[in-house]
Amino acid sequence: MSALTDTPAVAGSSLREFLHGLPGVDQVGAEARAAMLASRSIKTTAKRWALDTAISMIDLTTLEGQDTPGKVRALCAKAKRPDPADPTAPKVAAVCVYPDLAHVAAAEVKGTGIHVASVATAFPSGRTSLDVKLADVKYAIGAGADEVDMVIDRGAFLAGRYQRVFDEIAAVREASAGTHLKVILETGELVTLDNVRRASWLAMLAGADFIKTSTGKVTPAATLPVTLVMLEAVRDYRAAHGRQVGVKPAGGIRAAKDAIRYLVLVNETVGEDWLDPRWFRIGASSLLNDLLMQRTRMATGRYSGPDYFTLD
Amino acid sequence: MGKLEYAPAPESRSIVSLRESYGLFIGGEFTPSVDGRAFKTISPATEEVLAEIAEAGPADVDRAVTAARQAYERTWAGLPAKERGKYLFRIARIVQERARELAVLESLDNGKPIRESRDVDIPLAAAHFFYHAGWADKLEYAGYGPAPRPLGVAGQVIPWNFPLLMLAWKIAPALACGNTVVLKPAETTPLTALVFAEICQQADLPAGVVNIVTGAGDTGRALVTHPGIDKVAFTGSTEVGKQIARDCATQPRKKVTLELGGKAANIVFEDAPVDQAVEGIVNGIFFNQGHVCCAGSRLLVQESVYSDVLAALRRRLGTLRLGDPLDKNTDVGAINSAAQLAKIRELSAVGEAEGAQRWSPPCELPVKGFWFPPTLFTGVTQAHRIAREEIFGPVLSVLTFRTPAEAVEKANNTPYGLSAGVWTDKGSLILWMSSRLRAGVVWANTFNKFDPSSPFGGYKESGYGREGGRHGLEAYLDV
Numbered sequence: 001m002s003a004l005t006d007t008p009a010v011a012g013s014s015l016r017e018f019l020h021g022l023p024g025v026d027q028v029g030a031e032a033r034a035a036m037l038a039s040r041s042i043k044t045t046a047k048r049w050a051l052d053t054a055i056s057m058i059d060l061t062t063l064e065g066q067d068t069p070g071k072v073r074a075l076c077a078k079a080k081r082p083d084p085a086d087p088t089a090p091k092v093a094a095v096c097v098y099p100d101l102a103h104v105a106a107a108e109v110k111g112t113g114i115h116v117a118s119v120a121t122a123f124p125s126g127r128t129s130l131d132v133k134l135a136d137v138k139y140a141i142g143a144g145a146d147e148v149d150m151v152i153d154r155g156a157f158l159a160g161r162y163q164r165v166f167d168e169i170a171a172v173r174e175a176s177a178g179t180h181l182k183v184i185l186e187t188g189e190l191v192t193l194d195n196v197r198r199a200s201w202l203a204m205l206a207g208a209d210f211i212k213t214s215t216g217k218v219t220p221a222a223t224l225p226v227t228l229v230m231l232e233a234v235r236d237y238r239a240a241h242g243r244q245v246g247v248k249p250a251g252g253i254r255a256a257k258d259a260i261r262y263l264v265l266v267n268e269t270v271g272e273d274w275l276d277p278r279w280f281r282i283g284a285s286s287l288l289n290d291l292l293m294q295r296t297r298m299a300t301g302r303y304s305g306p307d308y309f310t311l312d
Numbered sequence: 313m314g315k316l317e318y319a320p321a322p323e324s325r326s327i328v329s330l331r332e333s334y335g336l337f338i339g340g341e342f343t344p345s346v347d348g349r350a351f352k353t354i355s356p357a358t359e360e361v362l363a364e365i366a367e368a369g370p371a372d373v374d375r376a377v378t379a380a381r382q383a384y385e386r387t388w389a390g391l392p393a394k395e396r397g398k399y400l401f402r403i404a405r406i407v408q409e410r411a412r413e414l415a416v417l418e419s420l421d422n423g424k425p426i427r428e429s430r431d432v433d434i435p436l437a438a439a440h441f442f443y444h445a446g447w448a449d450k451l452e453y454a455g456y457g458p459a460p461r462p463l464g465v466a467g468q469v470i471p472w473n474f475p476l477l478m479l480a481w482k483i484a485p486a487l488a489c490g491n492t493v494v495l496k497p498a499e500t501t502p503l504t505a506l507v508f509a510e511i512c513q514q515a516d517l518p519a520g521v522v523n524i525v526t527g528a529g530d531t532g533r534a535l536v537t538h539p540g541i542d543k544v545a546f547t548g549s550t551e552v553g554k555q556i557a558r559d560c561a562t563q564p565r566k567k568v569t570l571e572l573g574g575k576a577a578n579i580v581f582e583d584a585p586v587d588q589a590v591e592g593i594v595n596g597i598f599f600n601q602g603h604v605c606c607a608g609s610r611l612l613v614q615e616s617v618y619s620d621v622l623a624a625l626r627r628r629l630g631t632l633r634l635g636d637p638l639d640k641n642t643d644v645g646a647i648n649s650a651a652q653l654a655k656i657r658e659l660s661a662v663g664e665a666e667g668a669q670r671w672s673p674p675c676e677l678p679v680k681g682f683w684f685p686p687t688l689f690t691g692v693t694q695a696h697r698i699a700r701e702e703i704f705g706p707v708l709s710v711l712t713f714r715t716p717a718e719a720v721e722k723a724n725n726t727p728y729g730l731s732a733g734v735w736t737d738k739g740s741l742i743l744w745m746s747s748r749l750r751a752g753v754v755w756a757n758t759f760n761k762f763d764p765s766s767p768f769g770g771y772k773e774s775g776y777g778r779e780g781g782r783h784g785l786e787a788y789l790d791v
Contacts, residue, residue: 029588
């Protein structure tokens with residue numbers, strides 16, 4: 001027989017008690033709150049500020065099997081100068097790529113202040129051994145990534161093996177020391193908002209710098225209610241532990257209007273402390289052009305067609 | 313980075329075309345009052361005069377009741393039920409079509425945020441007409457016998473807190489059941505009722521089926537005591553409700569329903585979903601500036617989570633946006649009248665004098681108009697007046713309890729019994745509580761949610777009779 005501490009019921013039992021002792025989330029209420037905040041009307045000066053802030057919070061992302069060095073170089077050019085016609089458009093926060101292309105991105109954005117984020121730990125499913133995951137992380141960092149977007153083991157989480165999830169995040173945290181660690185909860189697979197809150201706390205306790213909603217490979221990806229619950233978690237975590245953790249909704253945010261809704265959610269849930277690319281990011285690709293189009297519309301009073309904004 | 317400061321986002325007033333003066337709506341037409349008396353209705357947010365309104369005296373009320381009686385006898389009661397339903401469906405659709413106009417007008421005249429008039433008042437008013445339109449030709453299946461008959465002419469007096477919605481609660485079931493009505497809107501908020509009169513014209517509703525008489529308390533009294541009225545329906549203060557009950561006691565043929573005040577307990581247990589409970593507390597007492605008869609004005613928090621809930625509540629109150637009711641981002645609008653503001657101030661002063669601790673978030677009040685900041689009182693006990701009397705404003709009294717039994721005892725220890733809220737993750741506790749709470753409505757993990765299919769009404773001094781749902785039909789049928 002294995003040692004008593006190996007059984008899941010005992011190992012990590014205090015962690016389980018803690019996570020299950022967190023106040024519940026009433027889904028109907030959370031959705032109603034998110035919907036109410038989505039009805040805020042952001043106009044004129046506020047809209048201008050929100051569009052530029054949203055651009056500066058983007059992790060401009062390409063995570064496809066067909067990604068090539070050329071594609072990543074084009075993405076980096078876009079990241080550095082989103083609107084070639086308007087140099088006042090802010091640059092994005094980071095580019096986000098697979099580990100094998102991190103070196104390309106790192107070379108392209110060197111000296112610009114744009115971060116290189118790389119997904120790791122067998123993204124997106126996370127279904128491999130811890131050794132492989134850690135090797136993946138080290139490979140990404142070695143290639144020049146200064147931000148690591150890891151995925152949690154959702155299977156372990158849903159099986160109630162919280163300590164295993166915790167240990168894995170802690171191991172990645174150790175392996176990625178000195179870089180910025182974003183922990184992807186993949187909320188579309190956790191499904192309930194109670195799970196989202198528990199996973200958020202679990203990730204923060206294990207050392208996450210950021211908690212991130214989704215890989216973008218699962219539907220639904222980021223939603224307002226899920227992000228609301230994660231924001232409440234980082235707010236409560238800071239109140240309890242004195243450490244501020246960032247939040248990154250990712251996947252499915254394509255319209256400027258949606259991005260502004262996320263900023264309103266941040267503003268009225270955790271306040272201005274988080275209204276900064278250091279504490280709030282948006283994982284997206286096509287969103288950037290819609291933000292730029294709206295930005296141009298604000299400046300000129302006219303909508304211009306997609307042909308006037310660059311692809312990538 | 314800077315802050316996200318919301319720029320003003322006012323809903324345009326241009327959709328509303330206000331007339332300088334409005335007459336009474338009697339027999340399908342607008343007419344001046346017999347003695348030519350009139351009063352002004354103002355915007356409580358700016359004190360700007362919006363329009364002059366005819367004041368109905370006893371002779372006008374008599375004209376209106378006569379018109380309603382004629383319409384009842386000559387057209388409405390004899391109309392096939394499905395035809396009545398058609399008119400109600402038509403009215404419901406016009407209310408929807410003119411929703412933005414009605415919302416802007418409601419916010420102008422009442423002071424409530426446009427977000428609420430747009431998202432709650434007007435859609436619910438339309439829903440009440442749709443719902444009751446469906447009942448019109450199905451009354452024989454409502455459980456009141458094979459051919460339930462209408463009562464005749466209904467005299468209806470409504471309050472200023474949800475002007476058009478209360479009108480819908482009154483007129484839709486009355487008409488669906490085959491009655492005709494004379495309705496008196498509140499003197500501070502007559503405008504949407506007068507636009508509703510236009511809607512009745514637009515819908516080709518037979519003349520006299522709906523009559524609107526504007527005025528203050530005297531007009532209302534003339535209406536409910538008029539011998540030609542078969543049914544009295546009143547929503548308003550307990551004080552006036554008692555007077556109506558006394559007046560009608562000498563006219564026993566009148567059926568009476570009263571929906572009066574409340575002092576609802578919103579009960580938060582230690583296992584409640586805290587963030588959503590805080591939203592529910594805020595929605596319970598600051599929705600419509602607390603001008604809600606079923607407002608959750610007493611917060612009962614389990615002592616073990618008191619400090620957590622209070623901290624979260626204070627933080628949340630700090631984000632409430634008070635100001636221009638027509639701004640789409642406003643959460644808390646203006647107090648409806650100078651008189652109501654004086655009453656809120658007086659009771660709040662009593663709360664302080666009796667030793668409760670008063671707190672409001674930093675909040676700049678506009679100079680003109682009637683305003684009161686969202687306010688919390690802690691250290692309140694059952695003996696405090698602010699825990700017993702209806703304030704009808706954005707003032708929350710916070711009390712604590714230790715066990716479910718104590719929560720029930722404290723919640724029920726009030727002369728009122730209109731509504732209550734229970735917040736817990738435990739389903740069995742919700743059922744245990746709701747079977748013991750003496751309140752007409754018990755909300756679980758939500759608050760201030762309304763639906764036309766759900767009956768609403770009170771126990772004790774909150775009145776008698778039910779509005780909405782199958783139960784609400786009974787008040788307008790001879791059963």
